[in-house]
Amino acid sequence: DTEVTQTPKHLVMGMTNKKSLKCEQHMGHRAMYWYKQKAKKPPELMFVYSYEKLSINESVPSRFSPECPNSSLLNLHLHALQPEDSALYLCASRQGLAGNNEQFFGPGTRLTVL
Amino acid sequence: AQSVTQLDSQVPVFEEAPVELRCNYSSSVSVYLFWYVQYPNQGLQLLLKYLSGSTLVKGINGFEAEFNKSQTSFHLRKPSVHISDTAEYFCAVSPPAGSNYQLIWGAGTKLIIKP
Secondary structure (H helix, E strand, C coil): CCEEEEEEEEEECCCCEEEEEEEEECCCCCCEEEEEEECCCCEEEEEEEHHHCCECCCCCCCCEEEEEEECCEEEEEEECCCCHHCEEEEEEECCCCCCCEEEEEEEEEEECCC | EEEECCCCCCCEEEEECEEEEECCCCCCCCEEEEEEECCCCCCCCEEEEEEECCCECCHHHHHHEEEEECCCCEEEEEECHHHHHHHEEEEECCCCCCCHHCEECCEEEEEEEEE
């Protein structure tokens, strides 16, 4: 299994809703990433988990809350989002070993906040 | 700190013609270099990467790139494009250690294939 899966594929939510995005990989990778991508722009790094510990938080608002329950799973909990948070949310994983730092990306979750 | 410049926001090219997408980077340390492709409504897929060794790197779908250290460039080429190559192409660099190997991204180049 050489892929990163993300669910749901699409999500529409109101500003008062609570929802979660899910990411899964079974490649034995030990680093996992959340990115936000706006249309026609490169991905922006949000969070990095390394060996299930949060190692980087790129000053992301607290309405985004990441969670790494185990080495294969990464969640992004969403609460009280704003319309400007509408974007493609990408998950990626990396093997975690020095010298091999290719990131494998999932297909993304297209989020619309009304 | 590193930065990446993709010199063209869009490149239109006729089908079966050759194409070159340009990428220049700035870094005070050695970096790893990557090209990713994003097809419409999809995630990113690695086309090729340069870590060390031969400066000519071959990737998937007939793409190749050449690392030029003196010109700090990593241009992507394909000798004959197909309509299915229509996509956004991102160049990225990463330091060889530290910062969880964060990718520094270029702004992207949209490849438009004209029939």
